[in-house]
Amino acid sequence: MRGALTMITGNLLANVPHQLGDEQIVELLSAPNVRIERIVSLGHATPPDVWYDQDRAEWVLLLAGSAGLIFEGEAEPLLLEPGSYVHIAAHVRHRVAWTDRSVPTVWLAIHYR
C-alpha cells in the first residue's frame, strides 16, 4: 500500500524557479524532531549585519548553484558548491554572504533537535 503517510516522493531539482522575488522555501518533511526544507535562492543574501541565530541545529546541503556562508568571527566565507554540506550547531551565528546570480541555488536544509 503506497499511502501519503508512508511514502512521499519527488525531485529536488524539478520545478526550480528561474525567476524569484523572495527566496522560495518548500517544506518536505515536518516531524517533531526534524524539519526538512528545499530552499531556492537566486542572488539572495542575508541583509548586512543580520545574523541567523537558531535554536535548532541545522545540516545544510547545496545541490545546485553556489553560495558563500559566513560564520561570525570568520574573515572569509565558506564556499559551497554542488555536493557541499555544512553542519551548523544551534546558536552558531552565520549569514549567507552571497548566492549565485546567474543560476538558481538549491539547498536542502535539515533542522533538528
Place this chain on the structure above:
Amino acid sequence: MRGALTMITGNLLANVPHQLGDEQIVELLSAPNVRIERIVSLGHATPPDVWYDQDRAEWVLLLAGSAGLIFEGEAEPLLLEPGSYVHIAAHVRHRVAWTDRSVPTVWLAIHYR
C-alpha cells in the same frame, strides 16, 4: 571560532569510490534523534526476498547515479534519479531492486525518530 563541534563541512560528491566490494556507508552526523549517512552503491541491490524493516523513519535523497526502490506490495520499483527523494515511514518494508552498474550511485540517508 570554527570548531569541530560547531561546524563540520565536506562534499558528498568528493572521494566517491569507483570500485567497491560492499556498499560504502559514511556517517556524517549522529545525534540522539537524527543520523545522516552517505551511501555509495555500484550495482548493489538488496538480496532477493530480503526486506528492510526499520524502526526509524528514513528520508532518502539520490545525488548521483540511479536506483530502483521497491515497496512491499508494489509491482514496479520506484525509479530514483539525481534529485529524487523518498520518505520511508518506519516499518514500511522495502528493498533496493537495483543500482546503476556503470557509475556510482550516491545516496543521502536521514534516519530519524
